[in-house]
Structure formats: structure tokens, C-alpha cells
């Protein structure tokens with residue numbers, strides 16, 4: 015490919031925005047041409063705007079240091095310089111909904127990390143390996159928004175990515191009940207230990223809104239497309255507890271599951287080993303070669319050792335065993351700011367491009 019698509023990052027100075035910047039540097043299909051943020055950062059170079067608050071261990075890429083940050087609320091101006099945008103902003107839900115729709119109405123595709131539109135009936139919420147067919151609702155959404163080229167597509171909450179992929183590979187055994195407890199890294203709250211010293215040597219048993227998202231969003235991912243809308247699945251029944259733990263990156267989940275047709279352990283392991291989704295079939299640039307990796311060792315997956323598997327885009331699973339109350343239990347792990355946030359969104363954008371939904375303006 016010679017001409018890369020021009021990308022804007024709306025909310026480019028926050029932690030997820032920084033991950034977008036990092037992942038898109040040297041991307042084979044996409045090039046960051048615009049970074050937009052709040053009016054307080056507008057007019058500064060990107061390097062100035064993130065000075066003292068760059069949170070990643072890699073340096074700020076040279077390719078973006080001198081980009082002058084634009085005001086994200088000046089939608090027409092931002093949209094004029096890009097083919098599509100990623101959006102990761104920190105605003106009220108109704109403001110995010112309005113902002114993303116405003117971008118879409120300029121004819122600009124929006125790939126969003128925000129939760130604001132996750133339950134808008136004609137907005138696809140996608141894990142590319144699991145429900146790429148939900149992109150079909152974009153046609154209905156475009157009609158509603160009055161645009162031929164713009165639309166919004168969103169990624170789900172980070173925490174579900176540590177257990178939904180493993181369950182998805184077993185869907186034809188019909189999971190009936192799932193209990194998941196998540197152990198979530200502090201980067202999920204946009205923080206590191208310098209910003210949040212109280213998290214050192216500490217565990218907080220509450221993350222606002224997280225349990226509702228963790229229980230409901232999988233059902234939308236497993237939903238069906240009916241008349242241009244996603245209709246959520248009615249099973250399995252899911253209950254969760256979401257806990258903040260003192261690790262930088264990586265959300266772990268302990269999972270108990272029962273099935274209508276209980277599989278054998280070997281069948282489960284085979285499904286995980288063999289599972290491939292559309293990104294693997296298409297060979298998308300950010301797709302992990304192995305989506306689900308099972309560790310035989312009893313003390314794996316470990317957050318620090320395994321969160322970066324497949325460049326942070328793979329999902330690790332371990333400790334599969336029969337349970338005395340449920341059929342099986344296991345542990346899952348995914349990188350929350352890569353697979354669970356910016357990386358997952360970049361993979362959605364690659365799928366959208368490969369499927370012809372995102373094109374050069």
C-alpha cells in the first residue's frame with residue numbers, strides 16, 4: 015500500500031490517546047495527521063501538550079511531536095484533515111454522544127473507545143474476532159444520521175476481553191451460567207502509580223459502573239442483527255465482581271461456567287487452540303496470530319509475564335479444571351490498554367478498512 019489513510023485522534027493527550035499515538039506510529043495503513051483535545055491543549059505542539067503527563071514507557075514518536083493540537087470541539091476543522099478518527103475523550107455521556115455524531119455527520123467514520131454509544135441500537139460494538147457481522151448495522155446508522163460515509167463503531171469495555179473470547183470459542187456448547195471476577199490494572203482508570211500512590215499495597219473492591227458493563231456487554235457482543243439493530247442475546251446469565259488491583263497494565267479474570275452441553279476438557283482446549291476469527295483470516299496488521307493462548311503451567315497466566323502476548327493483542331488462559339459447583343473454572347488475562355482499548359480499536363479500524371467501510375475521502 016502506498017497511500018496511507020489520514021487519521022485523527024480525538025482525545026489524543028489522555029492515556030488511551032497516547033496508546034493510539036504509539037500504535038499508529040509506523041502503522042502500515044494509517045498515518046496520524048491530526049491530534050485534537052480540549053481547548054486547554056489546543057494550539058500547543060503535541061510534545062508540549064503531553065509534557066509531564068506522557069504515561070507510556072516508549073518515547074513520544076518523532077512523527078507526532080510537532081503536530082499542533084486542534085480543538086476537538088471544532089468538528090468541521092478536525093474532520094477536514096482526516097479520513098477517519100479514533101475517539102477517546104473524557105466528557106459526560108451525552109456530550110460524547112453528540113460529539114461522535116457530529117463527527118460522523120461530517121462524513122467521517124468514528125472508531126470509539128468511549129462507552130457512550132455502546133448501547134445505541136444501530137452502532138456496532140465489536141471485538142473483530144467475535145462479531146464482525148455486526149458491522150452490517152452501519153447501513154441503518156448512516157441512514158439515521160443522514161450521511162453516506164460517516165458512522166460510529168465502538169469497542170466494548172476492556173474487562174470483558176479477558177473472559178469473553180475464551181467463552182466465545184465454546185459458544186456451541188451453550189454456556190448457561192457464568193461467574194467472573196476481574197482483577198483490573200490501574201491504567202484502566204487512566205492512572206499510573208505516580209498519579210495514584212494510594213494504590214500501592216492496596217486493593218479496592220469497587221470500580222464504578224464496571225460490573226454492569228461486564229455483565230451486559232457480552233450479551234450485546236453475542237447478539238443478533240435484526241432490522242438494522244443489534245438485539246442482545248438472552249444467555250448466558252452472567253454475574254461479576256470487578257476489583258482494582260495494584261498492577262500497571264493487564265486485566266485478569268477468574269471464571270466459572272456451566273454449559274447446557276458440558277464439553278470435555280480436551281474439547282475446550284482444542285477450541286481455544288484452534289479458534290480463528292476474521293482478523294486472522296484477513297491477516298490484518300494488528301491481528302494476533304494466536305488469538306487465545308492456553309498455558310499448561312499452574313502459575314500462568316501471570317499479569318506481568320503474559321499481558322504483552324502477541325504485542326498485547328492476544329488473550330491468555332490457564333488453570334482450566336472441573337469445578338464442584340459449576341462445570342469448569344479457568345483464569346483469563348488481556349492487556350487492558352492494548353487489546354482492551356487502543357489496540358482493539360485499531361484492529362476494528364483495520365477490519366473496517368478491509369471490509370470497505372473506511373476509505374480515503
Ligand SMILES: N[C@@H](CC=O)C(=O)O
Pocket residue numbers: 171172173198199201202203221224350351354355
Ligand atoms: N473501565 C475500565 C477501563 C479499562 O481498562 C477500568 O476502569 O479498568
